[in-house]
Amino acid sequence: MVIFLIVSFLLFVTWTVINSFFMPSLPVNPSLSKQPLVSILVPLRNEEGNVEGLINSLKQLTYPNLEVFLLDDHSTDQTYDLLVEHTKELTHFHVIEGAPLPPTWVGKVFGCHQLSQLASGDYLLFIDADARLEKATIEATLSLARQQDAALVTGFPRFPTKSFLGNLLVPMQHFVVYFHLPLMMANYTKKSAFTAAHGAFMFFEKNSYRRINGHFSVKSSLVEDVEITKLIKKENMQAVLANVTEYVSCYMYDISKDVWHGFTKNIFPGLGRSYPLAISVVIFYAIFYVFPIFLSVYGVLSMQWLFVLPLILSVLQRLWIDRKAQQRLPLFLYMPFSAISLIIILIASMLKNLSKKGYQWKGRNYS
Incomplete structure (x- = not known):
């Protein structure tokens, strides 16, 4: 599993760098x-x-x-x-x-x-x-x-x-x-x-x-x-x-309240309200951007540093993007917690859609 994650992240980082040159x-x-x-x-x-x-x-x-x-x-x-x-x-x-x-x-x-x-x-x-x-x-x-x-x-x-x-x-x-x-x-x-x-x-x-x-x-x-x-x-x-x-x-x-409402309103509709796609996104980010946290903790405690490498590579991928986007650089270190937040808010957006209560924004309700 660790080798799979390392190889995947090497491909992710390479792809991200190459892809960025087409913007x-x-x-x-x-x-x-x-x-x-x-x-x-x-x-x-x-x-x-x-x-x-x-x-x-x-x-x-x-x-x-x-x-x-x-x-x-x-x-x-x-x-x-x-x-x-x-x-x-x-x-x-x-x-x-x-x-x-x-x-x-x-x-x-x-x-x-x-x-x-x-x-x-x-x-x-x-x-x-x-x-x-x-x-x-x-x-x-x-x-x-x-x-x-x-x-x-x-x-x-x-x-x-x-x-x-x-x-x-x-x-x-x-x-x-x-x-x-x-x-x-x-x-x-x-x-x-x-x-x-x-x-x-x-x-x-x-x-x-x-x-x-x-x-x-x-x-x-x-x-x-x-x-x-x-x-x-x-x-x-x-x-x-x-x-x-x-x-x-x-x-x-x-x-933060506005962040929650804004992203909840946009994220699931932005995926075309597709439940299979949204669930795939949740699984993808859980495996590749949340699971490495636990691997790295195990790696540090057991002094097996190979287990820390997937987390390092994920953070480096985010660093490249944040530099391109002129984002404050310390934020790239938040990548695993950003992934957790993304998963939570996507699930909340799906549940909001299922409830048929609509999305609230600036005092208005949208279905």
């Missing part, structure tokens, strides 16, 4: 011959803690041809008032009050749909309220989109984490992408089966977005980012999953 990065020194209008579109619901940081981030963007639409989705806190206050002297910023949520729509998706109807840009950038952009983000993204002739550029941001559960789970998004998604197939073919996306950063060419009927086409999806990316590929257009961590950060989930 392009946003260019460090982008240059553009043309500067088309870009619309930045942000839906917000109960985001009063993020308003100031979001506006400050958008104000310092250096791209000269921008319009910004901020939609308040019936917040019950001070989100709308703060948006108005912080943008009152910014002529290219527009604050919108959202319409009532229709039946069958997911709240964020309806917010994005309304924003898309207002946008005049040749490119549409949808971001979350907890996203923060570096000054040259638009130039870099537009440059890559043109290099790749992409209808969509998306990517998983850098994730500064604060809470205990956030430290364990949020960086695992990068791990799943770099390890489980064949990035050559995702970025260099139009096969929709090989798709990942992150809703905090979705940069569309306008005509391509309209061609798939935009967010209307995924109005009931809890994982609209992935579903809309699949539609792009099914229409034989290019979707690029890029390493955007040099330019984009996302401060997901301030507290």
Whole structure:
């Protein structure tokens, strides 16, 4: 068993390193011959803690041809008032009050749909309220989109984490992408089966977005980012999953409670609500990323150091990914406990789906 795990991890590490080279990065020194209008579109619901940081981030963007639409989705806190206050002297910023949520729509998706109807840009950038952009983000993204002739550029941001559960789970998004998604197939073919996306950063060419009927086409999806990316590929257009961590950060989930609800809402639906697939994931992570903890304890107590090697290799695999994702390096040492947390929250998400009670998020219930 130990030899099997060691050989497996040597293959895992090799695969992860090779796979990572098929994810392009946003260019460090982008240059553009043309500067088309870009619309930045942000839906917000109960985001009063993020308003100031979001506006400050958008104000310092250096791209000269921008319009910004901020939609308040019936917040019950001070989100709308703060948006108005912080943008009152910014002529290219527009604050919108959202319409009532229709039946069958997911709240964020309806917010994005309304924003898309207002946008005049040749490119549409949808971001979350907890996203923060570096000054040259638009130039870099537009440059890559043109290099790749992409209808969509998306990517998983850098994730500064604060809470205990956030430290364990949020960086695992990068791990799943770099390890489980064949990035050559995702970025260099139009096969929709090989798709990942992150809703905090979705940069569309306008005509391509309209061609798939935009967010209307995924109005009931809890994982609209992935579903809309699949539609792009099914229409034989290019979707690029890029390493955007040099330019984009996302401060997901301030507290562990929000981490729990957010991941519970997304993880099982993100697996297509497939129980066989979810159970396979649980077994896989239990064998390869939890069991080595017990092996290493036995190895230390018995002074048989070969038994510690699977755990070391699993941590090294995570280290490579965290460096690529610009994650705080001490977090790679949490890998076994991240795996345990992933298993627990996936089981909880499956049970929530079985209960038919739906998933709760920002005061709304979704089945």
